[in-house]
Amino acid sequence: MKVRGTLIGFTAILMWSLLALMTAASGKMPPFQLSAITFAIGSLPGLLLFAARPQRLKLLRQPPKVWVTGIAGLFGYHFLYFTALRNAPAVEAGLIAYLWPLFIVVGSALLPGERLRWHHVAGALAGLAGTVAIVSRNGISFDDQYALGYGAAFLCAFTWSGYSLLTRSFDRVSTDVVTGFCLATSLLSFVCHLALETTVWPADAGQWLAVVGLGLLPVGTAFYAWDYGVKNGDIQIIGAASYAAPLLSTLILVASGFAEPDWRILLACLLITGGAVLAARDMLVSRRRRDAAPAE
Numbered sequence: 001m002k003v004r005g006t007l008i009g010f011t012a013i014l015m016w017s018l019l020a021l022m023t024a025a026s027g028k029m030p031p032f033q034l035s036a037i038t039f040a041i042g043s044l045p046g047l048l049l050f051a052a053r054p055q056r057l058k059l060l061r062q063p064p065k066v067w068v069t070g071i072a073g074l075f076g077y078h079f080l081y082f083t084a085l086r087n088a089p090a091v092e093a094g095l096i097a098y099l100w101p102l103f104i105v106v107g108s109a110l111l112p113g114e115r116l117r118w119h120h121v122a123g124a125l126a127g128l129a130g131t132v133a134i135v136s137r138n139g140i141s142f143d144d145q146y147a148l149g150y151g152a153a154f155l156c157a158f159t160w161s162g163y164s165l166l167t168r169s170f171d172r173v174s175t176d177v178v179t180g181f182c183l184a185t186s187l188l189s190f191v192c193h194l195a196l197e198t199t200v201w202p203a204d205a206g207q208w209l210a211v212v213g214l215g216l217l218p219v220g221t222a223f224y225a226w227d228y229g230v231k232n233g234d235i236q237i238i239g240a241a242s243y244a245a246p247l248l249s250t251l252i253l254v255a256s257g258f259a260e261p262d263w264r265i266l267l268a269c270l271l272i273t274g275g276a277v278l279a280a281r282d283m284l285v286s287r288r289r290r291d292a293a294p295a296e
Contacts, residue, residue, distance in 0.1 A: 002234055009229015009238040015222035017248030022218065024258055025210035030197035031082045032189045034211070039074070039186035041215025042223065046179025059174040066173055070181035073163025074223065075188045080156035088149020092142055095135050096153035098246065102128055103161035104239030105279070111168055111235070120236045123279030127243025130271030133264040134246050164230050164239075171231045178224050240279030243272045 026034065050057055084093040105124040109116035132140075142150065193199070202208045214220075229238050247268050253259035 002232065005229050005232030006234045006237055008225050009233045010241055012222040012226035012229060013238075013242050013245050014248065015217045015225070016245045017252060019214070019218040019245075020249045021252050021256055021258065022210045022214045024253075025207065026214060027200070027202045027207040027210075029200050029202065029211070030193065031078075031085075032193035032197055033199060034214070035078050035082075035189035035219070036186050036193055037211060038215035038219035039182045039189060041212060042220030043179050043182035043186065044215075045221065045224070046176060046182070049176070050179070056174075056176055059176040060180055062173055062177055066170055066177060067180070067184075069163060069166045069170070070177060071184045071188075073159065073167070074181045075185040077156055077160045077163070078185065078189065079192065080152045080159055084149045084153035084156055086149070087152060088146035089141075091135050091140055092146070093149050093153040095132065095140065096150055097156045098131050098135075098243075099128070099154070099157040100161040100164075101239045101242035103157055104164050104242070105236050107161055107165050108168075108236050108239065111165065114236070116236070117282070119278045119281045120240065123240040123275040123277075123281075124243070126271045126275030126278065127240055130268035130275065131243050131246050133268040133271065134250050136264075164226070164235070167227060168230050168235055173231075175224055175227045175231075178227050182220070182223065234280075237276070237280045241276040244276060247272050 023034070029037075081093075081097055084097060087093075102124045105120050106116065108114045108120075202211060247265070250259060250265055250268075254261050254265070
């Protein structure tokens with residue numbers, strides 16, 4: 001069960017690696033407008049399931065703390081991330097925001113039944129080092145004038161890691177509630193769009209296809225898979241493996257012609273892959289011991 005949950009959680013990371021490519025292909029739609037549309041699309045699988053099985057609607061009856069945590073996690077993360085990008089250079093803001101996998105691994109020590117070991121932290125730090133190698137290809141520089149953006153990026157990382165860790169404590173709450181989280185995030189993003197942005201629609205069918213793809217995968221199914229993974233899988237391994245997302249995203253951008261190949265990509269590949277394997281040491285060793293055990 002734990003291995004299955006971990007693997008399902010990792011599919012969310014794979015889907016998030018498509019985020020940069022699909023966003024680039026979606027045109028010049030403002031971020032809150034894009035968030036409103038894609039989260040609305042992301043809620044459709046859950047709505048279709050409710051339409052087919054109305055009895056599952058009762059699973060939405062959850063305590064207020066569940067709803068507050070879910071909406072604060074999905075909408076809060078995106079609000080803070082967009083705020084960071086508006087008030088600081090994308091490279092530095094993105095790097096700070098991507099502290100959340102490390103926060104998850106370290107914070108997991110506070111969860112019941114979890115034990116933080118040295119290789120979990122070492123694996124997460126290796127992943128962070130790999131991410132630094134990826135995002136700093138054109139240089140990196142922190143400037144005091146962007147303090148607001150940096151602060152928002154840090155809160156962004158803290159928000160997503162906190163949401164993920166708290167979700168783990170809601171292990172008896174059905175993943176169906178993610179549908180409600182997506183709908184609420186879509187509505188709040190729409191309000192922010194009306195207040196802060198000018199509407200821009202996709203220019204052609206290709207851009208619309210990218211928007212739909214965003215809603216179905218990295219801004220849709222990925223959140224359902226993540227919810228299931230952090231509740232039922234090894235959250236420390238999932239956290240460390242999350243650093244694979246920026247690496248895979250960069251590789252996809254290179255393969256698609258949106259970015260140039262670089263030696264730092266190979267270095268990041270070695271660091272992130274090695275870090276994920278190191279973090280998964282307990283699971284790999286226990287499985288090897290089971291396979292080696294003589295049959296009774």
